Amino acid sequence: MAVDQPQTDATSPLPVSPSRRQQVRLFRIYNHYRLVVSLMLLGLLFVDPVNFDTRFRLLNYYQAGVAGYFGLNAFIALIMLAGFKPSQRHITLSILLDVLVIHALLFVSTGITNGLANLVIISVAAGNILTPSRMGTFYAALAAICSLGISGWAALALGESADDIVRAGFLGILYFAAAFGLQYISRRMMRSEALASSRARSIAELEQINQQIIQRMRTGILVLDRYAHIRLANAAAEELLFGNAPDRTRNREGSFTLPKPLKFGFESWQKDPTRRIEPFQPSPTSPVLQANFTQLDRERGDHILVFIEDMSKVTQQAQQMKLASLGRLTAGIAHEIRNPLGAISHAAQLMEESPNLDQGDHQMLDIIRRHSRRVNGIIENVLDLSRRRAASADLVEMTPWLEEFRADFLQTQEEGSTPPHIDLQVDPAVPPARFDKSQIEQVMVNLCDNALRYSEQQTGERKVELHAGATADGERAYLDVRDFGPGISSEYRSSVFEPFFTTDKRGTGLGLYLARELCEANQAHLSLVDNDQPGCCFRITFAHPGRMI
Incomplete structure (x- = not known):
């Protein structure tokens, strides 16, 4: 897969590397040093102007050279202060100019014995720090040649002592020693800096990766x-x-x-x-x-x-263990309980056809039929738990799914019964949820059936309220199913999801337990909400669609 490269404008400045910024910063410091030296040389012309005639060979040229050197350094300082960033060519030219200017001042002053010769060592050292390459060796060679040339010319043309040539030779050795030593140190520092930069980048990348991992855990x-x-x-x-x-x-x-x-x-x-x-x-x-x-x-x-x-993951593992146990249990239930239960129901039907039964016998048969249906319902619920397939989650938009569910649920109601009223409210910007539609629809059918039954018992009307909204973080959806029944007392609220717990004599006590199990299988959480409103409100809080296990 091709990756688009970012386009850059031809007029936009290129990014500056850290080594380049360091070089510009060092050259700025070196130029401040040159400015101070040239200013001191210029000041010395006014401190002791009388003795210059006897000591200097070409005083006028020396004075002009010092003034020009100061003007050049001041000009470079001003343009750098204005934001000019010198390139490698400008730095090389400045070092070469320093070496030549200082030797020119030595030539027109007192020769190699002048203290200005020591400044050449600093210029050569600065050149090797700023450009630690073969060019640094060239600075040392040029300075040595200029020093030997000045001392040789003075010995041949002016008849001065040959000791100046020896002094020039020692200066040349110092130039090369400074060049080689600083090149070695600079290379070591550059390698160390490159290694440190590489490790810093690696640490920054690892920190970013760790942060991404931690945030997505x-x-x-x-x-x-x-x-x-x-x-x-x-x-x-x-x-x-x-x-x-x-x-x-x-x-x-x-x-x-x-x-x-x-x-x-x-x-x-x-x-x-x-x-x-x-x-x-x-x-x-x-x-x-x-x-x-x-x-x-x-x-x-x-x-x-x-x-x-x-604890949802632990709960899922516990559920798998429970389902494995239920699978073994239901095999025995189907054989050991259902067959005798079928025989009891069949015998009750045969007894009902007898003409010699009185009213009390019919009541006893009705009790047998009712409790047989209840036991059969318990067996069916347990079988449903053991047969439950793994959730196949899809990303679902809440509004159209709820409208479709309400229409389907209303169609399943018996024609002879009172038509139910389902009030659907969906908040704006409800995020989508990821779940298995068939399993959550089974939960909703269970909750809505309970809500309609208890609402009818309390108010005489079969009505339920569905409300979909977003959690406080705005990233997860929740769904409330509210009835208008008598509610659940505080002593029973913590037990409503326990298996076989029921307050209805006709119930099996497995409906809400099965509903919570199905929600947990979809990494949703079914809870009973206490908000001081009439009736009961059961809330399904769905998991974040992008961070499901």
Whole structure:
């Protein structure tokens, strides 16, 4: 697959590498040094102007050279101050010009014995630092040739001492020593800098990869201080702890406050680090979570790392084990219970045809038929659990799916019964959800049937309210099924999803249990919402469509 390369404008500046910026910065420092030296040389012309006539060979040329050298350095400083970035060619030309200008000043002054000769070493050293290549050796060779040339010309033409040639030779050795030494050091520094830059890039890439991994993990990760203030939280932690909690508030520092169950668990762990806290729910509609704590800095203990695990995966594994057990159990149920139950039902039908039955006998037969149907319903529900196939999740848009479900559900109602009223409300911008339509529709049929039955018992009307919305983070959908019945007392609210628990004598107690099992298979969470409104409200909170297991 081809990757489009970003187009750059021909007039736009090219990106500057770190080594290039370092070179420009060093040249700027070197130019400040040249400006200071030239200013000092210019100042010396006014400090002791009397003795220049006797010591200098060509005083006028020396004065003009010093003034020109100062003017050149001042000009370069001004254009660099204006934003000019010299290229490698400008830097090379400046070093060569320095070597030649300083030797020209030596030539028109007192020769190689002048203290200006020491400045050549600095220029050669600066050239090898700025351009650590063969050009640096050329700077040293040029300086040595110029020094030997000046001392040789003075010995032959002016009859000066030949010791100046020896001094020029020693200066040449210093030039080459400075060149080779600084080239070696510069290369080592460049290799070290390249290695450091490479490692820095690798560390930055690893940090970015780690951050992406942490943000995309389904395990929630928190970093807390000793006062339970959140310092860092990944997306999974925010979704699990604060995704649909009604009290999603921030503290003064701008971070989320810990849910009370987790805060109590953290305080208990601080008192006893070996203690494992119990699973908890941040809110009634949240999944069950498990938190594990560990110290990042064991010496000071300033920061604590918290792993938040969604127990849905463990629940799924437990469900698979339960289904395996149910599979073995239902084989015996089908044979050992259904066959005798069929015989009982058949015998009851035969007895009903007898003409010698009185009213009491008919009532007894009615009890036998009713309870036979109830036992058969329990067997059918258990068989449904054991036969349940794995969820085949699809990405579903909530609005059209709910409208289709309402139309299909109304068509399945008996013609002779009172027509039900289903009020459908969908909030704007409800995100899509990923689930198995057939399994969630089975859950919805169960919840709607219960809602219609209890609403009719309480109000005489068969009505139910469906409401689809988005959680507080705006990334997950939820679906509420509300009835207008008598509600469930507080003592029974924690038991409604337990198998075989029912408040209806005609029920089997497996409907809500089966509904929650089907929701868990689709990584959704079925809960009973307490919002101080009449009737019962069951909420299905769907998983994030992009972060399902």
